[in-house]
Each structure stands twice: as structure tokens, then as C-alpha cells.
Amino acid sequence: MPTIICKTGKIPPKPPQKLTRGAQRREAILDSALRIICSEGIQNLTTRKAAEGAGITEGALYRHFSGKGEMLRCLVERLAEGSRIEKDGSTGWAGIEAFLRVRVKRVIREPELAKILFSEFMFTNEPACEDLMFQLMHRNLEELSVYFEQAQKAGELRDDIPPKTLFRLIFGPIRLVIQQWGLTEGSFPLEEEADRIIQTLKSILKSP
Amino acid sequence: MPTIICKTGKIPPKPPQKLTRGAQRREAILDSALRIICSEGIQNLTTRKAAEGAGITEGALYRHFSGKGEMLRCLVERLAEGSRIEKDGSTGWAGIEAFLRVRVKRVIREPELAKILFSEFMFTNEPACEDLMFQLMHRNLEELSVYFEQAQKAGELRDDIPPKTLFRLIFGPIRLVIQQWGLTEGSFPLEEEADRIIQTLKSILKSP
């Protein structure tokens, strides 16, 4: 239901679909929970803090989520969907670049994300989040694999490296630079550094 | 068993000095804590579980650590030291390869490490662990930078990429493959996949 393929190739900044008042509160709670995880760690996320950060009391939180577990699952879901939405129509190497840049731009827009977007293990122990994390990782591999094939057919990418290895060679550096940026609270120009990585990857991975 | 005798004939880093009984208990507690973090997440690590896993009662834990915080800090410290010890005398590209392989071998030897070794953010919120994580990351960059320069001088590595970018291009993929291996509970042959990455890196990064 949330997968919106944009045929025009543009990124709709905000889906025009208005949130009901109830859904707005849910979002506020999830925002609050995310903020707490990023600033205090998942081990310090409590229902009380999440509720208070959203301007309601602990008890009221249970009107919106069946419990802490569901809240976390929804948070991870939202996290996972986030990057998928903004796909444009690029293909081949341009598709790869778009995939990477979407993630970079997302953490620049929401800097707290830098800290947790690739901390998959953190959610691994929350029952019902584990599967989601796997799916997310797998979806990324699948999406990129499509681009790999296109790029290889188009002669933009050498074809002697298996897709899984390509995935690690290409996504690994971007993940690391985003994690470093988050860890150091944005101490360097992320977009620039990411660009350098992407350009270098393009040049060293091009068909010889 | 982990004590690797340096090829150069220098003093082995860990003198055979036996651990005092007290220090042995500390290690047992840290082992227990590490096991819990890996299997249940940091949010489920309690002093009680850590103590019981080491075969003592909760109260006794406080003979060995001033509290949960100190225990965690010591754990992170031990984690950070772990990979540094096993340096051999390699230089240039061989040094880079050794650096990466040491880490791969370490997680194969202690598979739980795969889950947390690169989850720096997890400890970011524990006061006094944050600095340690920074240092660790920085130390890695410095160590690799030395090899980069040697390799570039030896004509094994192209010299048109700044060290920070090289660091991300080379360490990023290995981090990712280790994280994937941990996340999937060792579902693929890590050493083989790491090798593929290393070989590919060597070939695509060599001086043109």
C-alpha cells in the first residue's frame, strides 16, 4: 500500500494524503521514540519518555499502539519504507547512484537517522522487528541487483563481480561514511564525501 | 591460542603472566555480558544476568566493577583492544590485507563479535564509552593510512584517492560483510566472501 511508484520521475516532497488526527498522533509518538533512541539509545527508550515527547501521558500511548513492542515495530517499518518511497525512474548506473544519493539526502534531511539507519542489530532483539530488518536488507540487494544488470548490459559496470560482492563494494562504503557522519555529529560535509565515493566507485568499477 | 608470535622476533604482546583470581572473575563477567548483549541486545543486559552468567550473584558483581557503567566501559575497552594486538609485520598492500583478515578471523573465532564489533552507535549512549568508540575508529584509519602510503609508493595502490575515501572504500565492504554474516547467524562462508572482496579491491584499486 505505501509503495508509490512515481512515473514522472520526480520526488513528491510529501504525499498529499492528509493524515487523520489519530494517525498524526501515531507519527508524533514515533518521532518522539526515534528521537529518544538516537539521543539516549534503545536501552533508554521507555513508554513514558516516548509518550511525553509526543505531549501525551503514558496511558494515552496505549490508545495508539497495543504496547511498546508494536510501537517499535511501527517505527522500524517507517524507517524501512522511508527510503523506498523516493525512487525515481533512473536505470543502470544512474539507478545505483540515485539509490545511494537518496539515502545520503535522507540522513541529511533527518540527521538522527544517520545513527540508526544501519544499526540493524539494534532492532534484531526486538521480537517482530527482526524479520523486518532482514527484509529491508534483502530488498536493498534486490533493488540494486536490477540496476547492476542494467548497468552491466549498458557497459557501465564490469561484469566479472557477483552481485552480492558488488552490493558490498558499493553499499558498504556509503553505509560507513553515513555511520561516521552520525557518530561524529555531522563533523564533515557528508554530501561531498559521499560524492567522492560514488565518483570513485564509478571510475574503478567501470567495464575495463 | 590467540597469542600470535610476531615474525620479527619481538616480545609477544601478552606475556604469559597468569591472570589473578580476581581478574579472572572480571573476564568471566565481561564474557557473560558480551554473550547477553549479542543474544538478547544491550537493552536486555542486566547486572543480574551478567552476574549469573558468570556463576556469581548480583551483589558479588559489585566487588569487581563499581557498577553497570564501569562494566560496560571495560567491555568496550576489551573489544577495542582485541584487534590491535594481532598485528604482524606486513607492509603495503599485504598490510591492508592482514588488517582486514585479522578482523575476519577474529569474528570467525568469536562469532558473537560479528554482531557488535561494528555497532559503534550502540555504545555511543553509554557515558564514557563514546570516546572509546571514536578512538577505535580513528586508530583504524591511522593504521590503514600507513599501509596506504607504503602501497602507493610500492605501486600497488592508485594514488589519486584521498586516504579517508580509501579507508571507506576498503573497510566499508568488509564491515558490511561481517555485519551481514552476524545478522544471518553465519549463513554463508565468511572467509570466502571476504576473500572475494579483498581480491576484487586489490584488482580494482591497483595503480592503473
Place this chain on the structure above:
Amino acid sequence: MPTIICKTGKIPPKPPQKLTRGAQRREAILDSALRIICSEGIQNLTTRKAAEGAGITEGALYRHFSGKGEMLRCLVERLAEGSRIEKDGSTGWAGIEAFLRVRVKRVIREPELAKILFSEFMFTNEPACEDLMFQLMHRNLEELSVYFEQAQKAGELRDDIPPKTLFRLIFGPIRLVIQQWGLTEGSFPLEEEADRIIQTLKSILKSP
């Protein structure tokens, strides 16, 4: 029942404003804490006992007080206010007598008070209670000093003794008799003995 209507026709200090349900619980908890201190000593006052004495669980206590410290501070505050309320309009030596009799009557009404009302030091070590004890002692001195001056002007009290000394000569014996009565669990007729002291003081301190 303790609300004494002022003879001057002024507003009775405590308006009949009913306590909110929340405030009622606070009072119940403070009552319980006071009972425990008196019967088992401050060293045996625990949050659990205080809560159970008020008919709630330990955790619920924290809805009403931020912690044990705040609870104790509130208790001391209530203690300190207690005797101040019941001032009547007497002046001169009658004022002095009223001051002393109010305290005697209060401990007869609430016999546990006899044990702690003048155990200022007991609360001295509870941060934020210390100041309160000072204020209480000082307030007593100031109130009595007014009566001293009136009595001296009226020729009821010799005027060759400084107020601080008068304070000790007059209040000291009453404090002691109340402490003795509390210590011996009411083994003698307090009012009678207090009267004897007051009468004797009146006679030996009258203007020669």
C-alpha cells in the same frame, strides 16, 4: 477538630476546602511515614513500609512524591507548620503560657510527636530538611521574644535576662518534659507536670 476559631473573628487559617483525592493520599503517606519513624526509628523508614502503611504499593508512592527525600522534607514541613497554626490572641505572660500549652496539647493529641518534635538533629542529615529545622527553632525564638517584651513591659517578667537566655530557661524545661514523656511512652501525666513547670517558671521569673 484542630481548627481553632480565632477569638478576634478573623478567617480561620484552614479554609474548609476539601483535600483533593491526590492530596489526601499524600497526607496518608506522610501519616504512615511519621508512624514508622516514631515506632521504629528513622533508620527503619523505608519507602515500602511508608507506602504499605498508606495502603498502596511502593511504586505508587512515586506518583505522590519524587522520592524518599521529598517525602521526608514534606513530613518535616508539616511538622513545622503544625504548632504555628493554633496561635490565639494572648499577649505577655499569657502568650508565653499559651505557646507552651499549645505544644503540650499537641503531643497529647498526637502522642507519637513527643518522640520527634524536638529531635531536630534526626532530620539534620536529610538534605533540605536542615534549613527547615533552623527556621523552626528561629521562629519559636522570635514568637516568644514578642511575648517576653510584652510581659516585661507589663511587669510580669524580670527584665534583667537577655531573650535568648529566657528562651532557653523557659522552653528548655518544656522540651525536656515532653521528650521524657515520649521516651517513657506516656508514663506520667504530662499536662500536670507541664503545668507545674509553667507555674514554677512564672513564680521564679516574675519581676522582683
Place this chain on the structure above:
Amino acid sequence: MPTIICKTGKIPPKPPQKLTRGAQRREAILDSALRIICSEGIQNLTTRKAAEGAGITEGALYRHFSGKGEMLRCLVERLAEGSRIEKDGSTGWAGIEAFLRVRVKRVIREPELAKILFSEFMFTNEPACEDLMFQLMHRNLEELSVYFEQAQKAGELRDDIPPKTLFRLIFGPIRLVIQQWGLTEGSFPLEEEADRIIQTLKSILKSP
């Protein structure tokens, strides 16, 4: 055995009887316990603190006392004996004055005592200390009563006041001034103020 009547009327500053090494440690522990009670309150006295203050470990404390209870009982005993030792041979009103001055001098010598010497209730809840406190109070009454009779026979003290009331009139003010001095950490010249009280008492209580 400890009651030493000095016929010469002098106060032997320290009994020449040497303490065995064992007894020395006991004293050191009691000193430490007293210091803690005075500075942190009885509710914060722990075996560990008492032991550490005496320079030994918790476990070693049990070589000297059977437990915390016995330690406290011994402390109270020592407290109670303290003032009794230093009796000189005075009689009549001089005896009364000596009784009061001995106590004043003692707290000047050991200022922490000011805080607890008359906080009888504090120890009332320590099993096996309660009786001791009663005895102490009673002994004081008996000792003073002897002097009262002598003074009345000698015409130094009016004889129309029962001894119990005299006890309160005379001891009450001194207790209060000592408590005030302790509470305010020695903010005024105790000896001077005590003197003023004693002189005033002498003058207002003399046979008319």
C-alpha cells in the same frame, strides 16, 4: 568498675590504664561510628563505613564486635559513661554546677557529641540500646537529686519544688543550649551562654 571517685577533686585527664591493642581497635571503630552518626545520621551508618573509618575492612570489624548491634550498644555505653567519670567531689549547688559544667566542657572537647548526647530517641529503636538510654536519664536524675537535697539543706536552693521539676528546670535549659550549639555547628560561645544560664538559675532558684 568504671566509676572512679576522685578524692582530690581533680579530674584525671586520661586514665593511665593502657589500652590493649585489641581494645584500641574497638575504640577506633567506635570513634569512626560516632563520627559517621554525627556527620551523616544514624540512618547512614553502615558496617562498611564504620570499618573503613577505622582503617580496616568490613570483615575485620566482626573480630571486634559480634555485629552492628553490639557495636552500637558499646557506643551508647561509652557515651553514657563519658560524663560520669569526671565527677569531682563538689556538693550542694556547687555539685549541680559541676554536673552541668562537666557536660558543657565535654561537648566543647568533642563537639560532635553536641548533636547526639541528648538525642535519646535516636537510639531508642536500636534493640539493646533502649534500656541504656533510660538508665542514663535516670542516673542523671538520681545524681542531681543528691545535690538538690544538699543544696536545700544548705539554704542554697528553694525547697518548694519537687526534684523532678527541679531536674527539668535546671537540666532542660542546658540540654537546649547544647543542642542549639550542635545544630548551628558552634555558632556561639557555648561556655559563656551556659554560664549565663547557670548564674541565672542560681539566682532565681535560691531560697527566698
Place this chain on the structure above:
DNA sequence: AATGAATGAGTTTTCATTCAT
């Protein structure tokens, strides 16, 4: 929808005491 009081189980930590060394 929301509040605030309540609960029961859990958290970290401390305590008095014991005991092998």
C-alpha cells in the same frame, strides 16, 4: 482520546554477615 492513579515485576545498588585463605 486522554488522564492519573495503581500494580507487580523488574532494575541497579547496598547491606549485614559469613567464610576460606
Place this chain on the structure above:
DNA sequence: GATGAATGAAAACTCATTCAT
């Protein structure tokens, strides 16, 4: 005599969750 590790109980406080209002 003394130490240091250990224990079991209890301390203060927090947490996820429920429910009457």
C-alpha cells in the same frame, strides 16, 4: 587479626501495562 570474595535479603526507584473516570 585481617582480607576479599561471596551471599541473600532488602533498599530505592523504574517500567510496561491496566483501568476507573
